[in-house]
Amino acid sequence: MKKIFVLFSVVFLSVSFLQAQTVDEILAKYFKASGTERLAKKKTIVMKGNMSQMDMKLPMVIKVKHPNKFRMEMEIQGQEMVTAFDGEHGWMIAPWISQDPQDLAGEQLEQAKEQADMEGELYHYKDKGHKATYMGKEEMEGSEVYKIKLDKKNGDVQYYYIDTDVNLPVKVTTISKQGGNEVKVDSYMSNYKTIDGVTIPMSMENKVEGTGQTQQIEIESILFGQDLPDSIFLKPVK
Amino acid sequence: MKQPIPFLVAVIASVCSFPGSSQEPPRVSSYTFSAIEARRIGPARMSGRIAAIDAVAKDDRIVYVGTASGGVWKSLNAGITFFPVFDKQVMSIGAITIDQRHPDTIYVGTGEPWTRNSVSVGKGLYRTTSGGDDWEFLGLEKTERIARILIHPLDSQILYVAALGHLWNANPERGVYRSKDGGKTWKKILYIDENTGCSGLIILPDQPEVLYAGMWDFRRQPWSFRSGGKGSGLYKSVDGGDTWxxxxxxxxxxxxxxxxxLDVSPVKPDRIYALIESEKTALYRSDDRGKSWKMMNNSTAVSERPFYFSNIFADPVDTNRVYKPGLMFGASKDGGKTFDRGNLMSMGGGGVHSDLHALWVSPANNRFMYLGTDGGVYVSNDRGKSWRMVHNLPVSQFYHVAVDNRNPYWVYGGLQDNGSWMGPSQAPGGVxxxxxxxxxxxxxxxxxxDPDDPDVIYSQSQGGEISRIYTRTYEMKDIKPFADEQTGTLRFxxxxxxxxxxxxxLFIGSQYLYRSRDKGDSWDRISPDLTTNDPKKLQQDKSGGVxxxxxxxxxxxxIYAIGESPLDRNLIWVGTDDGNLQVTRDGGKHWENVVANIRDLPDHTWCSSVTPSRFGKATAYVTFDGHRTGDNTPYLFVTKDYGKTWTSLHDEALDGYCHKIIEDLQEPDLLFLGTESGLYLSVNGGKEWARFTGKFPxxxxxxxxIQPRENDLVVATHGRGILIIDDITPLRFLTPNILDEDMAFLPSRPYVLRNQGYTQEFAGNDGFTGPNPPEAAMLTYYLKKRHIFGDMHIEVYDQNGKKIKELPAGKRKGINRVQMGIRLKPPRVPTSKTLSFAGFYGPLMPPGEYRVKIVKKDQVLEGSFTLMDDPELPYSAEDRSLQRKTLMKAYNMLEDLAYLDRQVTDVIKAVTALNKQKxxxxxxxxxxxxxxxxxxxxGKLVATKAEGMFTSEEQLREKIAAVYGGVVNFLGRPTHSQIQRLDVLAKEMNDYQVRYENIYEKQITNINTLLKKRKRPLIQPVSREEFDKEKDNT
Structure with missing residues (x-):
């Protein structure tokens, strides 16, 4: 292959093969491959699955409502832990700490906000106040990927690694700068499945840099269009 | 990339035929095994050598530290925690300059400028505009070492670089460089000759067309060092560097x-300092911008080792203060006339390591300082009188490493500037x-x-000062051999x-090889002078230059390298620093210098390692290192006939001069190579090499x-401490056949079941702790392609064929290592407002062989792994069996209790619902x-009154869980008390079960009859079967 490329590079130049990719071109391919436009039209999404870390496996339900409401329920020893964002405020209830809801702040709040964004931070990134830069192609773990850097409005930085073959992200690195130290988390996506025209990763592996800790998230089922009342996202009154 | 190429390629390929276009066999590349990751265990306690520091003037908590060969580290909290930001670039750092007007823009010039014999190499200039997230390369690649970077005070596009140039040979890429377009293009604006670089450079902040440059003529050779020459001198420009x-x-x-x-006072630029090495090295000061100079001080405070401590720092606030970090910290309050060096008796005045190379004083508060030494970074808030050490920079520079066979094993090694240390490969809470x-x-x-006595260790300090150490008392015995009439002075x-x-x-090499059979108490000389004994290279007393x-x-x-054959104690190889490679087959009676048989190796190239093979007597591997004469070629060879003929193992993939090559313990074709730029491995006897990248900069x-029991590869890095690659067993199975398969299972070592010990400590954030290996068995397998679509997971089966676990699979191309937790599912516990520890902690899986199925869509890959009891623990088989039995009894009691409570709460829920109706x-x-x-x-089964975490209410759940917790945490025999307690609690639980059943029979059945008549929902607590199914589904 290499030999051919060198011999005919002149021909290819004129075919504008070597035209640099722009970030929006690559994102367009990704949105197409993942069906993000269709996802944007879904009013709600309910995901059921579990989160595991080593031997601990916790059932989990995630409910998202357009445009920016999110609620996650996790069952721990029969008790339900709830984390939610109602469009303005983030809150959580960990019953073994207290029955009263606690407000989310800092990194946790940013994470909840991000979860509420169904289509992801790259979709309409400019409107969200982020800046996206195409960093070029890289070889990542033996596959070719587009590397896109997202400078988020809140100061955090993300790197998206989009497989050039299938135009889906296989890895996202998030550098959170909310605390006194930079915290780097690598997330790996796989087990992509197409449901209702939307291609979603059913398996995610999150690794926190420097700790060796790995967290797995497996989604078992996804339902679109279920009726989710606003009240379930609101912080409960004491 | 769906562009015209594939189509055109197909057309062309059909028209022409290309020879050799058949598919190449898959080659092992870095990505094949990048999932195997190194584990760093430090040490950071003594840290390592620091070359440069810069911090943000507007917020002095943000600091960047450039190390001698461990990269650039950044802190956001004045040094409480650091993280590396330059790991993908270059490890040896020369200079760091922050653009203080845009502090996310930082320039890093690579290549240590403190040119001791062990320095590494740089590769040019880099810049970040994102505070270290990403870097761009700006050029000057061949300069090898950069001493200073300046940014024009008014125009950030104008940059100046002081490049030292090559240490070990002449080269033209040195001197002063300037860019006027933000680093896109460079011009060499001051060049003396190919031996002279720029060591000092200043620009006047209020008159930026004026620059001063200190030019340094220097060269290091394997046997001497010269600082100084005709090229050295002070140069001035008044036109921004156009002319000098x-x-x-x-x-x-x-x-x-x-x-x-050189330095200039930022608050009064009339005042310039020049520390000049000459026959009488001294500190000079000008108060008129360099028109005239005065000698201020020529004491040892400023004149020690001038090539190594060439630094002078003018305080950014007080024009009379100037600092001279040298062997120790020196502070002057009178513009350099006198220097206070603290307590001269305590070397390292103020408690810091000696040999200081970098200093930063905060312009906002000149009491606050960062100091870089050969033993780490220190922080002061009283102008250097006292210091706090930074404890979390694991940048130690190891020369060698050894391991013992303890369980867990310990690691031993010596460090440049920081003595010798030993540390555990893992420890409770981490290392x-x-x-x-x-x-x-x-x-x-x-x-x-010592191979025989666990209380004895050996270490050395520079130049052959060897000792035997008794660890009970830390008494050190000097065991070095001495010269005699026949030997003349011994050269170490x-x-x-x-x-x-x-x-x-026991062996030690001077120019002779010495052997001891009594651990160093006496020595036999078993060789003649094995070196070239070239008198031109024996004039170290004249070394230094000026x-x-x-x-x-x-x-x-x-002698630099010694290798005794594992197959024959009389077969010994010796490599020397002046390029001889000698071998004896009769214990030293006769020696043969075989280096001339190695083609493609320049004469007198330093022999860096000799490794006789454990698989064939006639086989040996050698590495040579020519960097000390400017030759950075990786040299590595193998012989299979005692040195008569040699084959080069050089590969284009290799980078960096070679230090050491070792064989695997079991697989003859598996080799590991250490070079100046990292770790490489080969699975085909050295024909091809691939860099090891998994968490390995x-x-x-x-x-x-390689530790023989654990099969860990323990690596001595020179700049990042000890890196351990746990269990290299899977690498032994990377054959070309395997690489061609879609999926292949790779064996791992058996996992030893043990509890991680418990420690309690709240030490703040500022220490360094290296992680232990995960408490998990590693399931290792190979995938030809990354898995992106569809289901892929792993199933684990016990000896009875029962599926006991299902977990997510690793999906990457190449080797995958999936951590499988070695505990069974935790017991279910009755739900309450508080969490129970028992509900998170399952029993360890019993020892034995387990089968694994990796399911990828419709493909199934089978494999197995073994869990074994820890043979080191002094518990009999009986003890362990009783522990498991007792634990499972408590486990099942909790499950039964959970079911009982579930039935009860189901009834309560049903009643509550019914009560809402008429x-x-x-x-x-x-x-x-x-x-x-x-x-x-x-309320008797589980604590219900508790609100939040602070509770001590104990009901049946808490009581059983307490025993469960006690038994699960100890793998030996449970106590009688624990066993009896369970019996008591079992009876109590049984009483409640009976009570519930009675109520069910008498009351609930009756109520249900009434409800049925009224067509209301019945009270139907979940069945045990359904309850158990719920657990299986998680």
Whole structure:
């Protein structure tokens, strides 16, 4: 292959093969491959699955409502832990700490906000106040990927690694700068499945840099269009 | 990329035929095994050598530290925690300059400028505009070392770089460079000759067309060092660097100059300092912008080792303060006339490591300082009188590494500037600074345990000073051999080879090989002078150049590498620093120099390692390192006929001069190579090499060893401490056949079941703790392609064929390592407002062989792994069996209790729901009575009154869980008390079960009959079967 490329590079130049990719071109391919436009039209999404870390496996339900409401329920020893964002405020209830809801702040709040964004931070990134830069192609773990850097409005930085073959992200690195130290988390996506025209990763592996800790998230089922009342996202009154 | 190429390629391919276009066999590349990751265990306690520091003037908590060969580290909290930001670039750092007007823009010039014999190499200039997230390369690649970077005070597009140039050979890429377009293009604006670089550079902040440059003529050779020459001198430009004139006279010294350091007072730029190495090294000061100079001080405070401590720092606030970090910290309050060096008796005045190379004083508060030394970074808030050490920079520079066979095993090694240390490969809570123990001072090299006596260790300091150490008392016995009439003076290399051979014989090499059979109490000389004994290279007493500097770092014509064959104690290989490679087959009676048989190796190339093979007597591997004469070629060879003929193992993939090559313990084709730019491995006997990248930066690798019991590869890096690659067993199975498969399972070592010990400590954030290996069995397998679509997961089956676990699979191309937790599912526990520890902690899986199925869509890959009991633990099979039995009893009791409580709460829920409906009075009364009874039972099964975490209410759940917790945490025999307690609690639980069943039979059945008549929902607590199914589904 290499030999051919060198011999005919002149021909290819004129075919504008070597035209640099722009970030929006690559994102367009990704949105197409993942069906993000269709996802944007879904009013709600309910995901059921579990989160595991080593031997601990916790059932989990995630409910998202357009445009920016999110609620996650996790069952721990029969008790339900709830984390939610109602469009303005983030809150959580960990019953073994207290029955009263606690407000989310800092990194946790940013994470909840991000979860509420169904289509992801790259979709309409400019409107969200982020800046996206195409960093070029890289070889990542033996596959070719587009590397896109997202400078988020809140100061955090993300790197998206989009497989050039299938135009889906296989890895996202998030550098959170909310605390006194930079915290780097690598997330790996796989087990992509197409449901209702939307291609979603059913398996995610999150690794926190420097700790060796790995967290797995497996989604078992996804339902679109279920009726989710606003009240379930609101912080409960004491 | 769906572009025209594939189509055109197909057309062309059909028209022409290309020879050799058949598919190449898959080649092992870095990505094949990048999932295998190194684990860093430090140490950070003594840290390592620091070359440069810069911090943000507007917020002095943000600081960047450039290390000698461990990369750039950044802190956001004034040094409480650091993280590396330059790991993908270059490890050896020369200069760091922050653009203070845009502090996210930082320039890093690579290549250490403190040119001791062990320095690494740089590769040019880099810049970030994102505070270190991403970097761009700006050029100047061949400069090898950059001493300073300046940014024009008014125009950030104008940059100046002081490049030292090559240390070991002449090259033109040195001097002063300037860019006027933000680093896109460069012009060399001041160049003297190919031996002279720029060591000092300043620009006047209020008159930026004026610059001063200190030019340094220097060269290091394997046997000597010269600082100074005709090229050295002070130069001045008044037109921004377009033209330069040499500055002589005006009060400056005459004669030949060496290295020059410059600084200008930021608050009063009339005042310029020049620390000039000359026959009488001194600090000079000008108060008129360099028109005239005055000699301020020529005491040892400023004149020690001028090539190494060439630094002078003007305070950014007080124009009379100037600092001279040298051997120790020196502070002047009178513009350099006198220097206060603290307590001279305590070397390192103020408690800091000696040998200081970097200083930063905060312009916002000149009491606050960062200091970089050969032993780490320190922070002061009283102008350098006292210091706090930074404890979390694991940038130690190891020369060699050894391991013992304890369980867990310990690691031993010596460090440049920081003595010798030993530390555990894992420890409860991780490997912390406190776990590392010092076993020698000075500069450390070889350090290793006695093969027979666990209380004896050996270590050395530079130039052959070897000791035997008794760890009970830390008494050190000097065991070095002495010269005699026949030998003449013994010459020992800076890094003297000192080691046990596989036979238990102790060796040390001067220019002669010495052997001891009594652990060093007496020595036999078993060779003639094996070096070239070239008198031209034996003049170290003259070494130094303008300033004499002879610390045994330049000792030459010495033995550097020794290897005794594991297959024959009389077969010994010796490599020398002046390029001889000698072998004896009769225990030293006869020696043959075989280096001339190696083609493609220049004469007198330093032999860096010799490794006789354990698989064939006639086979040996050698590495040579020519960087000390400017030859950076990786040289590595193998012989299979005792050195008569040699094959080069060089591969284009290799980068960096070679330090060490070792064989695997079991697989003859598996080799590991350490070079100045990292770790490489080969699975085909050295024909092809691939870099090891899993959490392994491009740090120099000086030595490595495989621990035989654990099969860990333990690597001595020169700049990032010890890196351990846990369990290299899977690498032994990477054959070309395997690489061609879609999926292949790779064996791992058996996993030893043990509890991780418990420690309690709240030490703040500022220490360094290296992680332990995960408490998991590693399932290792190979995938030809990354898995992106569809389901892929792993199933684990026990010896009875029962599926006991399902977990997510690793999906990457190449080797995958999936951590499988070695505990069974935790017991279910009754739900309450508090969490129970028992509910998170399952019993360890029993030992034995387990089968694994990796399911990828419709493909299934089978494999197995083994769990074994820890043979080191003194528990009999009986003890362990009783522990498991007792634990499972408590486990099942919790599950039964959970079910009982579930039934009870199901009833309560049903009653609550029913009470919302309209019901006849009698029925409602029955329901309320039932509800009261159920709540009463519930309140005895589990703590219910607790709110939040602070509770000590104990009901049945808490009582059983307490015993469960006690038994699960100890793998030996449970106590009688624990066993009896379970019996008591079992009876109590049984009483409640009976009570519940009675209520069910008498009351609930009756109520249900009534409900059925009224067509209301019945009270139907979940069945045990369904309850168990719920657990299986998670």
């Amino acid at each position: 004139t040499k500055v002589t006279g005006l009060g400056l010294p005459g004669g030949t100059w060496g290295r020059i350091a 912390s600074n406190a776990d590392w123990k010092n076993i020698g001072g000075g500069d450390g090299f070889y350090a290793f345990p 290399n800076w890094n003297t080879p000192f080691l046990f051979g596989p036979s238990g014989t 300033t004499k500097d002879n610390t045994s770092a330049e000792n030459h014509c010495t 491009k740090v120099p690798v000086r030595d490595m060893v 019901l006849p009075h009698g029925l409602r009364k029955k329901l309320n009575s039932l509800n009261t009874e159920m709540n009463d039972i519930h």
